[in-house]
Amino acid sequence: MKHLRYMTYAMGRIACLALLAGMVGCARSGLDSGEGTISFSFREDDAVTVKGAVRNDVGYTLDIVDQKGDTVAHYGDHRTVRTIKLREGVYTVHAKDNTEASETSLFGEPRYGGTETVTIEAGRNTPVLMVCKLLNVKVQVVEFAQEIRENFQEYSLVVKPTEDYAGRDTLTFTQTEVDAQQTGWIDQTEKGRFVLIFRAVNRQSPEKRQIYIRTITDAEPADFYRFTVKLNTAGDPSDGGAMFRLSVKTDTKEYEFPFGVKDQTRPVPTVTRADGGDIREPLMTNVDTRNGQIRLNVHADAGIQRLRVRHESADVLLKWGLPAQVTLGGDNDMATDEAQRGQLAGIMTWDEGSVVGETDTWLDFSGLMNTAQSGGELLPEGNYAVDVEVYDFDNQMVTQTVTLAVARDFATGGAMSGQLVNGMPGVGARYAYVTAKWMGDQTPTGLGFQYRELGAGDNAWKTVSVGEADIQEAEKSFRALLSGLAPETLYEFRPVGDDLTPGTTAAFATDALTGLPNLDFEGGSYGSFDGASDVYDPNIPGESRFWATGNPGGKYMGSMGLNKNVTLPVTGDEARTGTSLWMTSYTVSKMGVNSLASGTIYSGTFGPVSGIPTTSDDQRAFVHYGQPYTARPLGLKGWYKYIPQAIDTDIDNKYPGLIGQMDQCKIYISLEKWGSGVTKRPDKPTVVGYGELMSGATSGSADQNGYVPFEFKITYTSADVPDHIVMCATCSYLSDDFCGGAGSSLYIDDFELIWEPERLSAGR
Template identity: 25%
Template sequence: MKLYIFACLCSLILWGVSCDEESVGIPTGSLFLGIEEDATLLTKAESAVTNESLRVDIIAAEGDTIKSYSDYIDEVKGKKIVLPVGTYTISVKSNQSEEAGWEKPFYSGSKEITIQSGEITSVQIVCKILNTKVAVEYADNLADYFSRYETTVSNTSGSLLYTRDETRAGFFKAEKLTADLKLVNQDGNEFAMQRVFPDIKERYFYKIKYSLDDGGGDNEEAGADFGGIIVDEKADTIYYGIFIKQEDLFGKSVPKLALDGFAENKIVYKKTENPSVPEHSLTIEAPNGIKQLKVETTSFQFADIPSFDLCNLTDAARTRLQQLGFPIQEVKGKQKLTFVLTDFAKALDPASATQMATHTFTFSVLDNLHQETTVQFIYEIRPNVNVTTEEPVVWAKFVTLRGNSIDRDNIGFMFKKKADTDFQRYDATIYNEQTGDFSLLLIENIMPGTEYEYYAVSGTDAQGDVKTFTTSPIVNLKNNTFDEWFKNGKTWFPNVDVSKWWDSGNTGANTAGENNPTSPEESVVVKGKAAKLQSTWIGFIGIGAFASASMFTGNFVDIDGTNGILSFGQPFTAKPTKLTGYYKYTPVNIDYMEQWDSKVDPDLKSGDSDQCIIYIALCTKNYEIRTNPKSRQLFDPNDASVIAYGELVAKEAVSGEEANGYKKFSIDIKYRKTDVTPSYIVVVAAASRYGDYFTGGKGSTLYIDEFNLEYDYNAASFTNE
């Protein structure tokens, strides 16, 4: 079967010369990179790769990236790149992330090339799609019985909601997919079904179609499995037909996994000759019978068997698990069983005589209806020593040092900058009587981007291992003063150039003429420019929509009718504690409530004062935002991927004593997970808080200037108040 169904061809032409005037005395070659389309491959491509935003990296044989270009079209195409003679790897990738998204194929290709003096070298790179394409269809007969139905398809790359009217395809990482179908019948009763697709391959197009079982008798297995799997080898498309029997909507619950004896899914103990381990167990209930029970581990003792299915164990795997003391029993087809784990936990070891080890186990139960439930639990095994040094929680200008000891006398830490000679002693300030954990928040004289060493001590002479860490660097928002703007056609962008870091809804607003609700403002706090956000109505001869003026870190993606499709978030790995800046706000009364959902704020009504909002979120993913009510996806600050959040809301006019009437603000960034490093930062400012629902007042105006991220210790960042 031909797998290059979503592919395109990149051509590299390398012109070798002995030397040139740009690098006198050093043999060099000139690289010309072009992209050549192969029509036979593009017939099934989602889009020609030449229409994609591609990143090009040139990597030396030693592994160092010597040249990088963020945009092939603007920076590379038709231009000469001078390289010393040698061997290189040319890597081409899509600039977008690999997160799940609508119509977002991720291209990648690479090849090793050699630049030789006086010779011309040419090479072709095939850029293939690394992810997989998924569409969901609903048979017409579902509408006869259900008023609402939608499917959430998800895996580790994210999730997408396929409503009954959603015709687009989504792209996901090529790994196990889960489809959760929700239905509401004409009487308002809700039902749910789940299906898991474990064998997902890259570059395939998976079509899932739901339909009611017609009762014809040909679908005897429909209630227990897929109604049919058809592979169209010509189109490399796999069709999954799922027939829904009325009786399968009742009493077919998903598997349940219950832990007993754990504290927040964790067991912690010290490894002694007879360790004190609480009785604990895992109970599984699967009313439809267990089809697969997969266990995945991150444990050095399971390094040779990190993943296994207890329903299909090989003899070698069974023998190895028995050696490790893992509790094995017959599980296939069972509806209820219990794993007693106490003795197994006692067989786990610390990393060494002085180092703690973390052992993580994830149980995933798949039943005979392809419904799946997962639970994860952790063992922390401490060595049998008086004191251990634990991993610190590191920030930019402060750090929490951590240790463990059964002896609470004289507990503390020896600490120094790695470049210094002598350690300094610091006493611990927090001690947990139950676990023996102790810690110290160290603030004074902690410098960003600096390497430190420390170890824990207790009693008279006990000490743990020395650990080394580096504090985070100070990173600010790009164009945080909003001084840099450029105009592309009729649209203003709050950026230095076309490589946008900030964006707004201006692109969508300008489809009906030049409007630019977000624009540069000469009235500022210090110098340069500020941003003026003024909500308005966009339209022509009475047809249009309300537009809340906004700015956000990310990109305006597309227009869906009169609705916007946005991408929230820019790559970011630092951990600030405050967002500060200046603003002033003049609201008008709300006169548009076009798509208002009263569940958001049941007290809000037309004629009330408009509200502005400024918020910041640190997240482990970026977000696709859609304002179309049929497929609405808005940013949720309570999403599990948000590790820190803070906001400012103004419900009345705001002015201050700074220049031109600005007022300074300070937003505490409150952390929900202190031991997780973010991947993205989302900063949003809007003149009309509920603009996503096309709700607000025409003329509400928000000015913002001089945003700044702060990294000092802030107690408010670590409280729930």
């Protein structure tokens, strides 16, 4: 029931986007070793709004708490925060809107908040999505019954968090608000309670004001309560003489009970776990050991008048001996209750004697969960919802839903296929992130996972431990990275912990690993390609052409044109190992062509050249980016050397402010989804993942011939599989717009795709 209620309001929320960044490169200025920064931006999800308008003026309080529980930073308004410096470590960020009820806002405001656990590491950028959900409860008085309107000259229903609350956001509903279909927002207490006070003045006795009270005990954030107040014409003696009845409707249930006279009201009854655990968590017995103690404590200050246990599990619980409804007290006499005790022996037990008038009793379902049999079988594995209803002598009724669970120590989640983890696919070619939950109240020690190839023997299990940062105690969940896996292989895994039975196994398949040709640039040949002769082509002769350059354009028409290859192989002292590639830029002004010919290598095709391209658009039309590709690498590493020149050419006059500034080189990978059957790159392709290196001049060591290593991570924004790859290296970063410095030179060698998270130097 709680889950359904949450899903009903899952759309009524604000999404808060928090960007946590570990500063790198020159951005480290002002940071000590081991420090990173955290910065925030907030946005509302305006697809669905509670009030019908986006609240752009709302600020959020921020509290950042370290692992010791100490608040290391507090800000009253996120809009005053730009960058917060933090030491490396794990932090919990609490965000809550700081809206206060104004004097003109008589019916409250929706309130939002969220919590997220994040890890700060120096040199790492970590985007984190924080979902801020509704914190309070929406209420409405739908109707005061006709009999009330006719017989009472004044009447109102007041809604407040507690009976003695005196804040100005107390909600008062009169007939005027009912006619206007007014709704309001109430801040329920931490225990999910709020109070209803009904006041009425009879037309026949205007000097007397009647006051009645009811407490709602199971409200949760984002609930929507609709109330109808009726005259209690039936006069049931069990109502204790109450004159009015309250009809309650939410999105998941509807019920009715009498108002109690205010002066008689004592605290509402409670149902708690005997083991002290959270009543909202399942009461569990292990499916193998069957040793769980499943006991509830029931307390009522006003004394118990009636106690009921109900369920709707006719196919299981009823079959294993628990009736659909068990009533203790109420209209029963002592003999009836004792007869039920005998009938339910071995299924459900309770304290000795009658429950009527007692302030405390208990219910025990251990027999049902551990020893009861049907057809020789114990109660099967699963979760079973049971309602415990307590009715006291102040005419207050509380219904507590509890979950009885026959379960394993763990609930195995699955591999995180179709999800992103820190900007990476949850499952790759050589790794997988896997998840599970523990079912008990205490966090187990020694959490981890065992994994093996599907169908391998018992000796094939490998074990990986779970790091502290990957344990979410609030959700009782944990995850781990399985690495060193083989591509396109089926694996199975299971969660484990100290002194616990391993969870059930779940299976997954790793991604494909598809390499790219000639990443060491040792191949290549001269010949006629793409409409020009004496062209250097970087592809391995005899194999499919994956790479393209602008060389055919530079060699077109021979001496009448530029007559140069702008991307060439180099060896000896100019190379790092074997053969490297050298790219440089030339200005061109011949045959009516004005251009910047920049050395570039890219995945795709060029031309073919069949005429003189006199405009930049004509020249740009020769370049066709992209090759089919369906793998998902995590990054690229390699070696490069860059000698830039000042930008002196801007053919289309797009960047006049850059003239005189030093050029930069660029190496990038864009993994894209063009769509089925699409062979030409769209103007705005869907980018699944992207990573790049932008660099100025390098200063490498002599033993590497001046080359320096590089690495960049491909950050994924979608878990979709790409269908094309655009990979490019160019000596002028604005070469697509024919802007750069003539003579800028880029040397590259020994590129390698990265497939394992642990090989990313920037971390996972």
